[in-house]
């Protein structure tokens with residue numbers, strides 16, 4: 415018998431992540447030993463109540479925030495515990511990030527935002543800005559500024575920017591929040607297509623549609639992660655309490 419799937423195709427790996435916040439007298443342990451692995455072509459949904467640590471986890475995975483303990487590796491390279499400039503460089507090459515606050519600069523057009531995200535890549539991008547805009551249905555809004563877009567258009571533009579570097583790992587915080595049914599379907603279809611192309615997709619979501627489409631679901635609760643194996647009653651704990 416083989417020992418299960420090989421580790422070669424794990425492109426996102428977090429080991430024993432802790433994130434400790436201190437604000438005045440107040441201390442919060444937002445992540446308490448979260449470990450997870452996402453393979454090429456896999457879609458993982460992260461769910462959990464407000465304050466469970468979902469956004470903190472996503473920020474640590476993206477290298478936007480530093481965990482207080484533990485390690486994050488992206489495409490085989492450690493992204494945690496490095497200077498911010500190095501984390502940004504690694505993120506620009508390997509990671510697409512779609513945040514609730516959106517990832518668009520207000521003074522650049524939609525096309526300009528995509529080109530900026532591609533700027534950090536060496537050589538020609540695998541996909542052109544025009545092709546990305548067509549894919550998200552914004553071919554005719556390339557020259558618009560973010561403030562000139564509707565909420566649904568903004569979400570799609572944000573997704574185009576997140577995909578501009580053809581990332582190995584796509585991290586999205588509520589990518590379908592507040593979208594109408596049609597736009598939600600379009601965004602979920604694009605995420606599925608990227609996963610089919612080999613991207614590892616991790617989404618924080620409350621959408622039942624998005625959870626249904628995921629290969630695996632990880633529930634965060636009070637900074638601890640539990641993985642629910644879809645289609646089985648088995649539950650595996652992936653967290654360790656800090657003593």
Ligand SMILES: Nc1ncnc2c1ncn2[C@@H]1O[C@H](COP(=O)(O)OP(=O)(O)OP(=O)(O)O)[C@@H](O)[C@H]1O
Nearest residue numbers: 435436437442444463464465466467468469470471
């Ligand atoms: N910068 C910060 N300083 C202090 N505490 C913070 C900070 N950011 C988050 N927290 C705390 O860490 C915990 C986890 O927050 P986080 O935003 O990760 O939760 P969440 O699961 O994303 O919640 P929501 O679904 O409401 O967005 C919360 O208790 C929150 O108050």
